Amino acid sequence: MTQLRSVVRGIGSALPARVVTNEELAKTVDTSDEWITQRTGIRQRYIADKTETTSSLALAAARKALADAGMDASEIDLIIVGTSTPDNTFPSSATQVQDGLGIRHGAAFDLQAVCSGFVFALATADKFLTSGSHKRALVIGAEVFSRILNWEDRTTCVLFGDGAGALVLEAQEQDGAVTDRGILTTHLRSDGRHREKLYVDGGPGSTGTVGHLRMEGKEVFRHAVGMITDVIEDAYAATGMTSDDLDWFVPHQANKRIIDASAQKLGIAPEKVVLTVDRHGNTSAASIPLALAVAYEDGRIKGGDVVLLEAMGGGFTWGSALLRW
Known part of the structure; x- marks a missing residue:
């Protein structure tokens, strides 16, 4: 079908x-x-x-x-x-x-x-x-x-x-199979209990100001790896794929230590991980498409490649997307 x-x-x-x-x-x-x-x-x-x-x-x-x-x-x-x-x-x-x-x-x-x-x-x-x-x-x-x-x-x-x-x-x-091109599965999560760990202390509905970013870095790091692996395991379960089937892992570029720990926990080989945090820093919602663009433009990501995306952000929010380029 x-x-x-x-x-x-x-x-x-x-x-x-x-x-x-x-x-x-x-x-x-x-x-x-x-x-x-x-x-x-x-x-x-x-x-x-x-x-x-x-x-x-x-x-x-x-x-x-x-x-x-x-x-x-x-x-x-x-x-x-x-x-x-x-x-x-x-x-x-x-x-x-x-x-x-x-x-x-x-x-x-x-x-x-x-x-x-x-x-x-x-x-x-x-x-x-x-x-x-x-x-x-x-x-x-x-x-x-x-x-x-x-x-x-x-x-x-x-x-x-x-x-x-x-x-x-x-x-x-x-064809309706995991061999299809395009987005194969997405998984999204949120948990508002973690607001104080990463937020901006202003807004039009509260202070009437833009505010500044506030973060409890150690707490964010502590939660990140577990939350990231959660939605990736869901992607694997939905498609029957494993880390061995991936051509590229393109994570949110927040911190190299979080990326390395997540890849290691999931058994993703280091050579499959796209890293741009060194040159871009954390660009929030822009980080994954920026990293994708770098890997596409330098010839790493090609048609037919299986690409896994994941991110975690304030709220907390986190999610994954598995696609075939």
């Missing part, structure tokens, strides 16, 4: 112009390259200037993804932007991308699940496409986390960066 699958048609990414190294940060914050690298694996990050916003980065990534797909913007009927740092409280950054692309039809909206935002957006788009209600989607992760950091807090400001990545998905009839 045939089945509609959400197939990747194109990918693109965008980064701010300014690179900030650990050495540069150490000039203004009580930290060092050695301290940051040993604890996180981060060596640099990209920081947006006043002219670069979530929607401008998302739009640039979307245009590259459409070019890679060989597709005109008019063929898109759904845009979902995963972000926790929209340009405005409203309208959504997705509608600004829609306008920038000259699209006057379909739906466009933002989705907020912090660092899990791209996986949540991907799963949501997959439901639209496989239901038959929409045909082609732009799924974007875009952030300017530098806007919500306390640049005097060395425990958090060194971790994050800005950027955007985008995928073009198209609903295509497949």
